[in-house]
Amino acid sequence: MNDDNRTPAETPGRDRYRNLFESMDEGFCIIEFFDGPHGPMSDYIHIEANAAYERHAGIPDVVGQKVREMVPDEADGWVELYGGVLKTGNPIRFRRELVATGRHLEVSAFKVGDPHEPHVAVLFNDITDRIRAEAAQRELNETLERRIADTLAEREAVDEALRQAQKMEAVGQLTGGIAHDFNNMLAVVIGSLDLLLRRVGETDPRAKRYVESAMEGAKRAATLTQRLLAFSRQQPLRPEPIEINRLVSGMSDLLRHSLGGHIKLETVLSGGMWRTHADPNQLENVILNLAINARDAMPDGGKLTIETQNTWLDDRYAAANLGAISGQYVMIAVTDTGTGMPDEVVAKAFDPFFTTKEVGKGTGLGLSQVYGFVKQSGGHVKIYSEPGVGTTVKIYMPRVTTVTEDVEVAAEAGQLPMGEFQETILVVEDEAIVRQFSVDALTELGYRVLEADSALAALSIIEARSDIALLFTDVVMPDINGAKLAREAKLRQPNLRVLFTTGYTRNAVVHNGTLDVGVDLIGKPFTIEELGAKVREILDRA
Structure with a gap:
């Protein structure tokens, strides 16, 4: 027997275990109950620990330290766990984050030693990197799921917009053909009535009144066909350079007369407005149509605001709104404080003949005419509405930097321009x-x-x-x-x-x-x- 009372056969085995204890990557320690000043089972002291334990725990010189000294803020939880292992003899396995260091540990604790003087062996494994990688993967998965959901929603919106555009195009072709046939018939009706009225003259007041009534009805029918052509983007336009602020200001009296005294009109005209190239008469009709629609949405009175502004539609907006093209635009916004529209009504608002008004109070062609003119002019139109709050219709007309001034030859007022028989x-x-x-x-x-x-x-x-x-x-x-x-x-x-x-x-x-x-x-x-x-x-x- 040598000096340390070990047999030669025992020494290599102990050395192997000691080498394993010191070199293993997992933290390992043995603790025993410490009957200190805090009362029974109130603390535990470390009696042995390997280097990996100190590294994972982030606490140096662990041997001889008590739990309550090492981690005072979270000691109660550890003491309770160790006490449970000694009391039941059942091993436990759990994960826990050390508040002091922010490290995540996977812990196994089990009872070892003499039954009369037991100890608790604790095996630590630092899983912080794994926990963080799992959290990062979860975040990545959630981000991907959100992006996939957003993409699907955008795809659905684009598909719906495409279906709407195809429907509008098909209806536009139909209405354009109908308007063509009606215009030919109305040309005969209006022209014949005009000739008849010249023959009747003042000789027969009753006949004259009948002809004038028929002429009025025919002209109203002609107006409807013009709206159909506007929706189908088949009306001939005479574009010219337009200063939007001047056009809106010039309409103020007409708008006030059309709105009535119970509607307050306000214009907010931005300075430095760009020019656009459009048919001024048709653009005035568009603004008037929107104003009348707004008036009808405010039967008890309210406020109508017409706003002008230079704006830019970016690629993201263009992608989300089928038919819109990114670029610089002159924007005209018509806002009311009326009843507003739910989403399902907004979705159909530009459809020809769609109206929420009572029978006889609307043709359902006002907004469709707006839509057709703006699209035919290369622009974009969008409705924003909230029930009970009001509606805003934004018209985007493309900006032009250089345009050719159009010279209009005005017909002189007076008697009917007559020809000469030799012409x-x-x-x-x-x-x-x-x-x-x-x-x-x-x-x-x-x-x-x-x-x-x-x-x-x-x-x-x-x-x-x-x-x-x-x-x-x-x-x-x-x-x-x-x-x-x-x-x-x-x-x-x-x-x-x-x-x-x-x-x-x-x-x-x-x-x-x-x-x-x-x-x-x-x-x-x-x-x-x-x-x-x-x-x-x-x-x-x-």
Whole structure:
């Protein structure tokens, strides 16, 4: 037996365990009950610990330290756990964060030693990095889930917007075709009534009243068809440079008269406004339509605010609003303090013939006309509404930096512009009843009139005669349209003047909603006064 009372066989085994104890990555310690001044089972003292324990616990020189000295703020929990192990003899395994160091530990505690003098062995494993990695992974997963949910919601919104756009396009094509047919019929009705009214005159007041009533109804029907064309983006526009603040200010009296005394009108006009290029008459109609809608939403009175502002629609907004294009815009916002609209009504607000008003109090074409004009002008329109609070309609018209000033020739007021019998006009129209009205109207205006029911027939007349001053032709005709006819006619008579007419503007003389340069057009239906003024303007042009 050697000096430390160990046999040679015992020493290598003890050394192996000691080496394992000191070199293992897990923290390991043995503690025993310490009967100190705090009462029975109030504390435990460390009697052995390896280097990994001190490293994981973040506390140096652990041996000889008591639990309450090492971690005073959380000692009660540890003392209770150790006491439970000694009392029951059952091992426990748990995780705990050390408040003092912020490290996360995985702990195993079990009873060891003599039953009469037991100890608690504690095995620590620092799992802080794993806990943090798991937390980071959870956060990443949650972020991915949120992004996926947002993407799905955006996709659903885009799909819904696409369905809405396709529906609006399909309805627009339908309404445009209907408006075209109605305009041809109304051209005959209004023109015939106009001629009849000139024949009746003052000789028969009752007949005159009947004709005037019929004319009023026909003009209202013509207004409806114009709104249908506006929605379907098929109305011919005459854009020009517009200063929005001047346009809004110029409408103040009209708006106040239309709103009535129970609605307060306020305008908030920003300085340094950019210009846009649009049809001023149509834009005024848009603002007036919105103002009247706002008035109807405030039956007990309220406030209408028209605001102008330069704005930028970014890529994110454009992505979230199908049909919107990012860029610089002139914004006009019309805000009321009325009843507001729920989301399901806002979703249908631009649909033609959709209205929440009582029967007879609205056609359902006001907002659809707004939508059609703004889209045809390259802009964007958006409705924001909250029931019980009010509604804001924002119109975004594209900014232009350089535009060509348009020169409008104003028709002089006064008597009906008459022609001279020696001035010859060739009328080309494939629909007989419409052609007959045009012939009668121009004859009434004092012109010599020739007629043709097709482009080929018209070319034959042009080749045979050199005295034709004006070619008055429909645009939409079978075989050869009016634009091609005009080109062929000018090859034969270069000085020939041309006036187009149509009730349908998706044709050869209107592109992107705007009349081609140098083109004269009168839309169906038209009155004799309008036709006379337009013809005289063209013939008198230098």
